[in-house]
Amino acid sequence: MGNREQAEFDRDIAVRRTDEKTYAADLAAGWVVGGGVNGGYLLAVTANALQAHLPNHPDPIVLSAFYAGASTPGPAEIRVETKRDNGSLAIATAELWQGEELRITTTATYADLDCLHAESNGFERVTATEPELPPLEECLSSTTAPEQVKELVPMLDRYELCVPKEQFVWGGAKPSGEGVTARSAEAVVTGWFRHHDREPDPLSLLQVLDALPPVTFRLDRPGWAPTLELTCHIRHKPAPGWLKVTHFSRNLSGGMFEEDCEVWDSEGKLVAQARQLARLPRA
Amino acid sequence: MGNREQAEFDRDIAVRRTDEKTYAADLAAGWVVGGGVNGGYLLAVTANALQAHLPNHPDPIVLSAFYAGASTPGPAEIRVETKRDNGSLAIATAELWQGEELRITTTATYADLDCLHAESNGFERVTATEPELPPLEECLSSTTAPEQVKELVPMLDRYELCVPKEQFVWGGAKPSGEGVTARSAEAVVTGWFRHHDREPDPLSLLQVLDALPPVTFRLDRPGWAPTLELTCHIRHKPAPGWLKVTHFSRNLSGGMFEEDCEVWDSEGKLVAQARQLARLPRA
DSSP states (O other), rough: OOOOOOOOHHHHEEEEEETTTTEEEOGOOOOOOOTHHHHHHHHHHHHHHHHHHOOOOOEEEEEEEESSSOOOOOOOOEEEEEEEEESEEEEEEEEEEEEEEEEEEEEEEOOHHHHEEEEEEEOEOOOOOOOOOGGGSEEEEGSSHHHHHHHHOOGGGSSEEEGGGGGGSSSSOOOOSOOOOOGGOEEEEEEEEEEETOOOHHHHHHHHOOSSOOGGGGOOOOSSSOOOEEEEEEESOOSSOOOOEEEEEEEEEEEEEEEEEEETTTSOOEEEEEEEEEEEOOO | OOOGGGOHHHHOOOEEEEETTTEEEEEOOGEHHHHOOHHHHHHHHHHHHHHHTTTTEEEEEEEEEEEEEEOOOOEEEEEEEEEESSSEEEEEEEEEEETTTTEEEEEEEEEEEEHHHTTTTTEEEOOOOOOOOGGGSSSEGGGGSSSHHHOOOOGGGGGEEOGGGGOOOSSOOSSTTTTTGGGGGOOOOOOOOOOOTTOOHHHHHHHHTTTTEEEEEOGGGOSOOEEEEEEEEEEOOOOOEEEEEEEEOOOOETTTEEEEEEEEESOOOEEEEEEEEEEOOOO
């Protein structure tokens, strides 16, 4: 794996300070998915501006993003404001604008993960369980997605996602009940994940938390599931290597669904969690 | 049950417009819990200002609140700003201030729950399961909490919470392993809940979502668990009657824990969900 300076992901999320509270970005066409730019990528761009703005607080701890409208590739401006900084934690807001259009409004808490961990005296009680996945070589890799799917979802070329064969999340196969496992009755998408040329870190995890197709793809409801709000918790610095990522929903109802995401690192640690509220795709 | 105008909860969350974007509130001493004012109550006060500010959007759909510092009883100001309004959905921010101190910064999406539901064509797939609770008369009611506990937590007099006997969340009993059920190994607090003189609605659910003691009370870690961020999803208008509320955490680690809350209404519907990231109380 190359260093961050050479990685495609880091080039694509780069920001440039234009005044005291404003950062310029160029949203990369490579992160398009259907009619917009991937929400997790946009969050990583936003977080890059926040990180530049809060040099004393190296890590995103919790971010909440409200999506006001779909973004398009091209110039964007991120307007950052520190709301509170008590030395160990900072709360800041960031708005991502394109021209006169607000795309996302984000609030975040930044801190130093190492310090938070050191203060915990090692107390640990994790009852969440790592997703069970077949070995990598038995999974379907996103690199094998048909060209017509990649044209619609250029983002598929930015990383490698390997899902169990029955999950049908690309490849042109209809995401019907055929081959669906018992667990999929609970609306689950799970896979191995890595960026091509970069190891994971707290910043890249923000993209990973919104990279997989929505669970509605498993329920015969493919199509755009617009996110209303997405909250990300970054809990540990991930170890190098493949990540396991899982999305699941327990409450699809009233035109909306909550989608929980977990990211597990190669050492079996639950390094990040997210929950979003999204609108159900139309039937 | 009386009407909303007569209810204590509604008097306590009342706001008064003071200029185009500012609302005044008087934080009630009755909602104190330990060293601060209950975060769910503060969210309901904030949402009351948001609701007054967005007359065309009757219901909170998703709110995210970042807690900057503990509030105290007395005057507060809520500064509201609409970020986007497309007619069917509005995104707005609200900051709750006391004097020169920011207490909470909130972002929210408002809409009309009935309209969102009507557009869904009745699609429903709920795999979450209602918490199993003993009958009300077999539970420990918060009305029986000892006076010294109520002095520390005056909020206990604002509602009735009835928990299974083994949960030891008040009453002076040490929240030790004694009597703890197998499920509590997963860090769970569950109970029946109602406000004394008012039926639930989307606004009051915001308080319910942060009313129970933190799950760390079950793990021999009583004490203050400061919330960094709390996200609430309001999914259905609740039916009248007792609510079932459950808190659980699957990832206590690195000095922090996520706490998920579910609220089920008397008709067995999952009406609201919340997730917060909180810091572990010190041992």
